[in-house]
Amino acid sequence: MNTSLLQERETPFYHYDLSLLQSTLDHLLAAARDLPNCHIHYAVKACATPAVLRTIAQAGLGADCVSGGEVRAAFAQGFPADKIVFAGVGKADWEIRLALEIGISCFNVESLPELENINAIAREMGKTARVAFRINPNVDAHTHAKITTGLNENKFGLAMDDMLPTIRHAWSLSHVEYVGLHFHIGSQITDMLPFVHLAERINTLQDQLEQAGITTASINVGGGLGVDYDHPDAHPIPDFEAYFDVFRRYLCLRPLQSLHFELGRSVVAQCGSLISRVLYVKQGHEKQFVIVDAGMTDLLRPALYGSRHQAVNLSAEGEKAEALYDIVGPICESSDVFLTDYRLPTTHRGDLIAFRTAGAYGEIMASQYNCRRLPGHLIEPADSNALAQ
Ligand SMILES: *Cc1c(COP(=O)(O)O)cnc(C)c1O
Numbered sequence: 001m002n003t004s005l006l007q008e009r010e011t012p013f014y015h016y017d018l019s020l021l022q023s024t025l026d027h028l029l030a031a032a033r034d035l036p037n038c039h040i041h042y043a044v045k046a047c048a049t050p051a052v053l054r055t056i057a058q059a060g061l062g063a064d065c066v067s068g069g070e071v072r073a074a075f076a077q078g079f080p081a082d083k084i085v086f087a088g089v090g091k092a093d094w095e096i097r098l099a100l101e102i103g104i105s106c107f108n109v110e111s112l113p114e115l116e117n118i119n120a121i122a123r124e125m126g127k128t129a130r131v132a133f134r135i136n137p138n139v140d141a142h143t144h145a146k147i148t149t150g151l152n153e154n155k156f157g158l159a160m161d162d163m164l165p166t167i168r169h170a171w172s173l174s175h176v177e178y179v180g181l182h183f184h185i186g187s188q189i190t191d192m193l194p195f196v197h198l199a200e201r202i203n204t205l206q207d208q209l210e211q212a213g214i215t216t217a218s219i220n221v222g223g224g225l226g227v228d229y230d231h232p233d234a235h236p237i238p239d240f241e242a243y244f245d246v247f248r249r250y251l252c253l254r255p256l257q258s259l260h261f262e263l264g265r266s267v268v269a270q271c272g273s274l275i276s277r278v279l280y281v282k283q284g285h286e287k288q289f290v291i292v293d294a295g296m297t298d299l300l301r302p303a304l305y306g307s308r309h310q311a312v313n314l315s316a317e318g319e320k321a322e323a324l325y326d327i328v329g330p331i332c333e334s335s336d337v338f339l340t341d342y343r344l345p346t347t348h349r350g351d352l353i354a355f356r357t358a359g360a361y362g363e364i365m366a367s368q369y370n371c372r373r374l375p376g377h378l379i380e381p382a383d384s385n386a387l388a389q
Helices: 003-007 018-032 050-058 068-076 093-102 112-125 160-172 193-211 240-250 265-271 301-305
Strands: 013-017 038-043 062-065 084-086 106-109 129-136 176-182 218-220 258-263 272-283 288-292 311-313 322-328 337-345 352-355 377-380
Touching: 003 352, 013 018, 018 038, 018 050, 018 240, 018 265, 018 377, 038 265, 050 068, 050 265, 062 068, 068 084, 068 093, 084 093, 093 112, 106 112, 106 176, 112 129, 112 160, 112 176, 129 160, 160 176, 160 193, 176 258, 193 240, 258 265, 265 272, 301 337, 311 337
Parallel strands: 013 377, 038 062, 038 258, 062 084, 084 106, 106 129, 129 176, 176 218, 218 258, 288 322
Antiparallel strands: 013 272, 272 288, 272 352, 311 352, 322 337
16 A cells, blocks of 8 residues: 555545455456356445446456446446346336346346246336346355345245245246346355355255256355455455365256356455544543544444454554554444454554455445545556556
8 A cells, every 4th residue: 555645635535456356356266267157246236436346347257236226337337238147135127127228147036026027027128037036045154143144034035945936937927037046145254164055055956946847057156255354464365265165066066057156245355445544532531532534434334233344554654652442433323433442553643544354345335424425435556556546
């Protein structure tokens, strides 16, 4: 990070390091190289900053979208329509129409009424929609309750028992074509065992489908691979090898069947940091507070999930003395706290503080609560020291 260039800019803002993003993509593609018929999609909801999307599209990944706005953004930044998939429990009519107009590769359908609506809209437009069914595999991802999506009581997907009747129903409709099964068990998963369970569950479901005479062209195992929030410098690139190896070893694909992944966080988390400035250092009775100009409106994860982003004082180079601080934002909510009892070099008004590992579910979740302006971003390109918007 070039601190003098960061200094000049009004804070808070996101900084994206495209050379780290590029090497993450290189590692990702190398790790998946020998998986047959493999398609990797980027989950746009993690970060839709245009330069980030363009870099990922240029690497050849597809896009996994969960709204019409994301379909539009992905298409505009260079993802080919035939590499875009569209998931989500509540697709509105205009979103379905937009996706059909663009000609996306597949709708990941999450309920029977949604299937019928897609069929009706496709009929109106004289098109056929390719559909996959999102199945709830009832696999516990052992991650934070708010980001576990694969359990039975979740709002996402169809129950396993409804799989066969729903596929048969799709066959009876004239303007949808059944192409595959879709799964996504949760996010920030760092233990590979839930993915092993997912692969085994998919094998069982595939046996059931075959016994019923149903051919499935594609299997989409979703995303969810976690990153190291505690040691971003030691582990800047997630263990893609271990992740793909699970599916290589445990998933039984049928001949010619394609395998799809939808990775979000693991692609972009480490390349982004939120840069803020210290407004005040306040001496309380029990604690010292570092009050920064970034808040939960800029980075919601600590308030929403209780997550911790490593903080670095970029202005304290050479400072030997340290102290414990609570690092808090200016928003009028008690949950607007980044870190408590956190060790930093002695910190002063005006210092720049970087919150690391903020590329995923960071800028994209920003809001204007308290009438604040959105944080904006600074892009460090992969191929030079120059900065672009
Ligand atoms: C959010 C999401 C993903 C990506 O999850 P990550 O944990 O960021 O990899 C993939 N697929 C679907 C359907 C999602 O909703």
